[in-house]
Amino acid sequence: xxxxxxxxxxxxxxxxxxxxxxxxxxxxxxxxxxxxxxxxxxxxxxxxxxxxxxxxxxxxxxxx
Numbered sequence: 001x002x003x004x005x006x007x008x009x010x011x012x013x014x015x016x017x018x019x020x021x022x023x024x025x026x027x028x029x030x031x032x033x034x035x036x037x038x039x040x041x042x043x044x045x046x047x048x049x050x051x052x053x054x055x056x057x058x059x060x061x062x063x064x
Contacts, residue, residue, distance in 0.1 A: 022062040027053035029060040 023029035034048045052058045 024053060024056035024060055024062050026055040027060060031056065031058040031060040 024031075027033050031053055032050045033053050034050050036045045037047050037049050038044065039046050053060075056063060
């Protein structure tokens with residue numbers, strides 16, 4: 001009599017961790033920047049508006 005074989009377990013292949021990318025210095029990694037909104041003839045500031053960071057295009061990662 002032979003003993004039944006144990007099923008073999010599969011082992012997952014480990015992958016190397018992804019390197020941390022540098023944060024964009026313009027938006028500090030958020031992907032958004034604030035700009036002052038100015039209105040009127042004298043261009044008085046009335047508030048701020050957020051927009052997409054043009055240096056990293058909203059990803060928050062430095063391009064170079």
